Amino acid sequence: MSVPLRQQFDVALYIIKQKLRGNHRYPLVLMLEPLFRCNLKCSGCGKIDYPAEILNQRMSVEECLAAVDECGAPIVSIPGGEPLLHHEMPQIVQGLIAKKKYVTLCTNALLLEKKIHLFTPSPYFNFSVHLDGDKEDHDRSVCQEGVYERAEAAIKLALSKGFRVNINSTLFNNAVPARTAAFFDHMMALGLDDITVSPGYAYERAADQEHFLSREATKKMFREIFRLGKESVKKGKPKWRFSQSPLFMDFLAGNQSYECTPWGLPTRNIFGWQRPCYLLGEGFARSYRELMDTTEWSKYGTGRYEKCANCMVHCGYEPTAATDAFANPLKMFSVAWNGIKTEGPMAQDIDLSKQRPAEYVFSHHVQDALDKIHAEKGAAAADSAAE
DSSP: OOOHHHHHHHHHHHHHHHHHTOOOOOSEEEEEEEEEOOSOOOOOOSSSSSSSSTTOOOHHHHHHEEEEEHHSSEEEEEOSGGGGGGTTHHHHHHHHTTTTTTTEEEEEEEHHHGGGGGGGOOOOOOEEOOOSSSHHHHHHTOOOOTTTHHHHHHHHHHHHHHHHEEEEEEOOOOOOOOHHHHHHHHHHTTTTOOOEEEOOOOOOOSSSSSOOOHHHHHHHHHHHHHHHHHHHHHHHHHHOOOOHHHHHHHTTTTTOOOOOOOHHHHHHHHTEEEEESSEEEEEEEEEEEHHHHHHHHHGTTTTTGGGGTTTTOHHHHHHHHHHHHHHOOOHHHHHHOOOOOOOHHHHHOOTTTTBBBOOHHHHHHHHHHHEEEEEHHHHHHHHHHHH
């Protein structure tokens, strides 16, 4: 794990304070989505199929900073959509850094070269560039040629200017472990700070429904990737540095039995506070406190809900791994020192026989948002006419 020591210390101190206060549910990372619009149309994405009126909505600087104050998470991840399309993104980032929050701006990097001068290197800030593999794999994933080359050039530029830079890679069932391992080797050779990796989540609205991984396939694939990573080190290549905890990586390889912790990474977007997590839009709360107090958390997670059956994504399981690491530091250090087990029996998985069937409620949320937008426009037009 290559998370800076300052950040590790601050997050550990934050967790200790939560434990001392008797808080059993607390956020580690705020997923702040100020907009949904993007300049790519990736086939595995479930975030870009909204009507134009919703894609044109933006959270203001004030709303973004207020959301951070509401939940108090020490880390803020800014996904999208494409955050660099937001004209006030530099002010949002500056405001978060002023609050001493650790900020990750997730970007496809198509606008990074044009806008990098608007940002300043800081130990509280890093760019996270979306790359799902090498040129062939990534351009196929984002459904557009030439994107990989532009992203790699932007990574080199950001590193040369002193920014912390990592990549976030989402892997699907068409990922070839040998190609993925070679890609990770190449990224480390560029001087990248670290890698965030996760299996793709089966968004119900994604255009491509054929390439999402089952839990069994996820474990087998990551075991092979990590095995190849060990071989790379033996050949003298740099060790892969991940931004995630060793126990989460061990979980991906099927060596840990974890349940999801959806409140660990709450999501705030233009609709409000999303229930129950970044991946599922099953309703929205008006405040963080309402989200925490009124969400029926026991209804969600693998083994409880059909939509969660194959999920092993970091936004649900990284908080679980972090809690486990805090409670069992010797186990965490053992995995970090000895490496991830890539052979032998896997940990017992969660029973799916009692999960409740999926509910499909997305269209209701979209219609409610459209009704609100139309009502606000009508009120503004009436006020203008009256003047």
